[in-house]
Amino acid sequence: MMAIRHLANCPATQQCAIYSPRHSDGGKIQGSxxxxxxxxxxxxxxxxxxxxxxxxQDHKFLVNRRSFxxxxxxxxxxxxxxxxxxxxxxxxSEVRNPGDYRTRDIAGRPVIFCRDGKGQxxxxxxxxxxxxxxxxxxxxGNTRGFYCFYHxxxxxxxxxxxxxxxxxxxxxxxDKSQYGLAHAxxxxxxxxxxxxxxxxxAQDLHDWLADAKNYIDLVVEQSxxxxxxxxxxxxxxxxxxxxxxxxxxxxxxxxxxxxHITWMNYMSNxxxxxxxxxxxxxxxxxxxxxxxxxxxxxxxxxYRGRPxxxxxxxxxxxxxxxxxxxxxxxxxxxxxxxxxxxxxxNRNLSIFPNLVINDGSSVTVRNFWxxxxxxxxxxxxxxxxxxxxxxxxxxxxxxxxxFYGPGGFATPDDVAALESAQEGYAxxxxxxxxxxxxxxxxDAADQLxxxxxxxxxxxxxxxxxxxxxxxxxxx
Amino acid sequence: xxEAGLQTLPSRADVEDLLIREAELLDNWELDAxxxxxxxxxxxxVPPTDKPDASHADTLFIVADDIIRLRERVLRLKDPNCxxxxxxxxxxxxxxxxxxxxxxxxxxxARANFVVYRNRRGGDTRMFTGEYRNKLTHxxxxxxxxxxxxxLDAEELGSMGAVSFIL
Numbered sequence: 001m002m003a004i005r006h007l008a009n010c011p012a013t014q015q016c017a018i019y020s021p022r023h024s025d026g027g028k029i030q031g032s033x034x035x036x037x038x039x040x041x042x043x044x045x046x047x048x049x050x051x052x053x054x055x056x057q058d059h060k061f062l063v064n065r066r067s068f069x070x071x072x073x074x075x076x077x078x079x080x081x082x083x084x085x086x087x088x089x090x091x092x093s094e095v096r097n098p099g100d101y102r103t104r105d106i107a108g109r110p111v112i113f114c115r116d117g118k119g120q121x122x123x124x125x126x127x128x129x130x131x132x133x134x135x136x137x138x139x140x141g142n143t144r145g146f147y148c149f150y151h152x153x154x155x156x157x158x159x160x161x162x163x164x165x166x167x168x169x170x171x172x173x174x175d176k177s178q179y180g181l182a183h184a185x186x187x188x189x190x191x192x193x194x195x196x197x198x199x200x201x202a203q204d205l206h207d208w209l210a211d212a213k214n215y216i217d218l219v220v221e222q223s224x225x226x227x228x229x230x231x232x233x234x235x236x237x238x239x240x241x242x243x244x245x246x247x248x249x250x251x252x253x254x255x256x257x258x259x260h261i262t263w264m265n266y267m268s269n270x271x272x273x274x275x276x277x278x279x280x281x282x283x284x285x286x287x288x289x290x291x292x293x294x295x296x297x298x299x300x301x302x303y304r305g306r307p308x309x310x311x312x313x314x315x316x317x318x319x320x321x322x323x324x325x326x327x328x329x330x331x332x333x334x335x336x337x338x339x340x341x342x343x344x345x346n347r348n349l350s351i352f353p354n355l356v357i358n359d360g361s362s363v364t365v366r367n368f369w370x371x372x373x374x375x376x377x378x379x380x381x382x383x384x385x386x387x388x389x390x391x392x393x394x395x396x397x398x399x400x401x402x403f404y405g406p407g408g409f410a411t412p413d414d415v416a417a418l419e420s421a422q423e424g425y426a427x428x429x430x431x432x433x434x435x436x437x438x439x440x441x442x443d444a445a446d447q448l449x450x451x452x453x454x455x456x457x458x459x460x461x462x463x464x465x466x467x468x469x470x471x472x473x474x475x
Numbered sequence: 476x477x478e479a480g481l482q483t484l485p486s487r488a489d490v491e492d493l494l495i496r497e498a499e500l501l502d503n504w505e506l507d508a509x510x511x512x513x514x515x516x517x518x519x520x521v522p523p524t525d526k527p528d529a530s531h532a533d534t535l536f537i538v539a540d541d542i543i544r545l546r547e548r549v550l551r552l553k554d555p556n557c558x559x560x561x562x563x564x565x566x567x568x569x570x571x572x573x574x575x576x577x578x579x580x581x582x583x584x585a586r587a588n589f590v591v592y593r594n595r596r597g598g599d600t601r602m603f604t605g606e607y608r609n610k611l612t613h614x615x616x617x618x619x620x621x622x623x624x625x626x627l628d629a630e631e632l633g634s635m636g637a638v639s640f641i642l
Contacts, residue, residue: 139525139630233523233535236631261556266547377633382535394532398539406632407521407538409551412559412639423597 049432052463054456059440061456065428068242068421073466074373080465081353082107084199086208088355088367089113089123089184092192093229093386099142099157103134104379105369106196111184112136112146113194116158123184123196124159135181146181155181191220192228210292215299215349219359221342222308223385224329230365231397235380237406239368241418242425243354243376246368247458249414250356251288251298251348253449254438257281259417263403263410271313272305281450286346288439288447288454294352294461298449302344304361304403307384307396309343314402315395322392350454352461357383362400374422380405484577485618490585490611491573493618498568501641506549509641513620514612519545520624521638527626537638552640559639565594566640570607582621583611589625591642601635603642604628 051073053062067073087106090113094102101114103126110126112135126134128148135146135155145162146155152165159181167176184196188205190213195205202208209216220228239246249255257264268274276283286300305312309327311320330339346360356366363383368376382400384393403410424431436459439451447453493512500509520531521538531539540548551557569590578584591603610622625642629635 231535232526232529232533234525234631235523235535235537236525236633237636238632238634239636259558262551262554265554266544266551269547269550270543390532397531397533397535400535401539402544405535405537406637407536407639409548412637413557415637416559416639 050463051467052459053433054460056440059437061436061440061452061459062433063436063459064432065425065434066432067244068425069373069428071373074370076466077370078108081462082198084197084202084465085353086186086188086195086197086202086205087353088351089187089194089196091228091230091365091381091383092121092189092194093227094140095121097142099144100140101136101143101157102140103136103138106184107198108369109184109198110134111196112181114157117144117156118158120158121187121189121194122157122159123187123194124155125182125184127182128153129161129179129181130164159183191216191226208293209351210295212291212293212295212297212349212351215291215297215347216357218342218345218347219349219357219363219383221334221338222330222363224333224387225385227386228363228383229386231382231384231393233382235378235405237378238371239376239378239415239418240374241376241415241422242373243368243370244458244462245418245421246366246376246378247350247353247356248455249418250358250366251296251350251454252452253282253286253298253300253348254452255414255417259413260410262413266402266409267304267312267314273303286449288449288451290444290454290457291349294458295350296454296457297347297349298454300346300449302346304346305399306343306346306360307362307392307399309339315399319391319395326392350458352458358404361403362396364400364404374425483613484575484583485611487573487575489618490575490583490587491570493611493620494570494573494585494587494607494609497620498570502566502568504552504563506552506641510546510549513542513545513623514614515542517542517545517620518622519548519641520622521642522624522626524627524629524631537632538642548641557639559637562596564640567592567594578610581612583618585609585611593640603635603638605642 049064049066051064051067089106089111090102095113095115098115098117098119101112103110103112105111112124112126114122114124116122126136128135128150130148130151130153133148133150135148143157145157154162156162161176161179184198185200186197186202188195190205190209193216220226222228264274274283283303284301286298289297289299291297302310305314309323309330311323315323327339327343330343334342348360349357354368358364358366364380365383366378366380368378370376382397384396388396401408405411436452436455439447439453444453497509497512519538519540520536522529522536523534526534552560555561570587572588574586576584587607589605589607593601593603605625605627608624608626609620611618612621
């Protein structure tokens, strides 16, 4: 199927309804517990309707709502997106010492993210090579090895098979060295962010990250030693919406004014200047930026307070001097210009497909997975410099909760917006298209954070992977 | 408060009365009246599900409000622009297994099990179970809540979604 199509060649945009009868009920999943649908019954594959349509001449960029409700599309994503791209696995600080481990699902696979006895970080597939039971069932810990309780096979932290009860039952040809735990085919890191790739032939992580590296650098440079750590405490929650909606939402500054009124009021009540210059939607005017390979960000002058060197009244008077000191250290180390970049700008960074690092009111690392077309699991952490003292760490965590997380002053309203959209997509047969055209009439250099150029970056990459060669070509 | 600086331990019935009154106010969305049950420097915590016993000073919580933010939270919840709670959820709280013990600092450790049902349109009923680990004190002649800690039982928030109402 051809991917991003020229709008004029796409009959769907002229007479959408003619495609509708061919769609099945494959996407009937929104908002309820009946997330399993009639697999195999969907005939959306036969549809000629593209999922992403772009027409620069008409300043139109459309995403078919089938993308959010179809089992077929999700099955394709599992193969073509999550099976081919670098997927975030964990942060180096989570497995600081030899023997440290965390168990988690990565791209639907049970994985032990660990540091082996010799200090090498590993991504082991958490399934016994004998009959499949998980060899580690704890959430996290430190261990000398992994043990399958089903028949008692034991493994070392590098994945090699250590012992098998009654090994003589396998005969002389049995080669124990061939029965270690499987590893994710590729495991690489950039500045302590570890990624796996289930495609052994994938491009190197460093190249694949493209310009996203510059923004990871900006986040990491908050730390005097260049070492950030994931802070204890995990927010794990579900959203009854398609996973791609959280990509959009995480980098969408257009929604702030209407979705987050109560957060803005809270800031304003707390003495933060939330005044908007005439004609602007937000107190500061930022940019939406294409970072290559589907990675993107918004890059904004700060107005909302940052634990790294931008004091707001919410932090309390007593924090002022300390934040001045943090700022002075930044300027000493990085120079005034770079210090200003680190301290006085916010960035919401989306690393394709499902990792978001938002460096705003605090730093959040957010990872999310589809469990059904209309349902995702979100895992979110706070990230902070390893050097922070108790007071600074407490301030960072307090600042985090002013906005982020399932009990924050903003995230629950995002969740409500995404779930509301997903409910709306039950009418995907009648109302086929989402509009992502904002700002298209302007030059690339003029794309604001409140435009949608950066959101189109995600969709172009997604379409390229999902709908094949030729995608992304803009006529 | 007696001569040794220790608070007289209230009876279980007194603590139950307070918790039941609190549940009633929260279920009725009488949030200003609910604030009156708290001390002027009260705190409200919902720890993360993977670190239920941790401190908010070094661990990322789901909710960790001081009284300033708690009052702002109530303002937010009363605002129709609090989209996550508009229309407001219909909640129903059940309080049980109340335990009363002396706590450090002359406070009263009041624990109770809870079940909170949160109902929204579309047949969406979510159940939150856990334990309140509250600290109470006598203030102005009344038993008040100085620290309110709702510890969830679940391993992850999961299908409970957000804690957008007062748990």
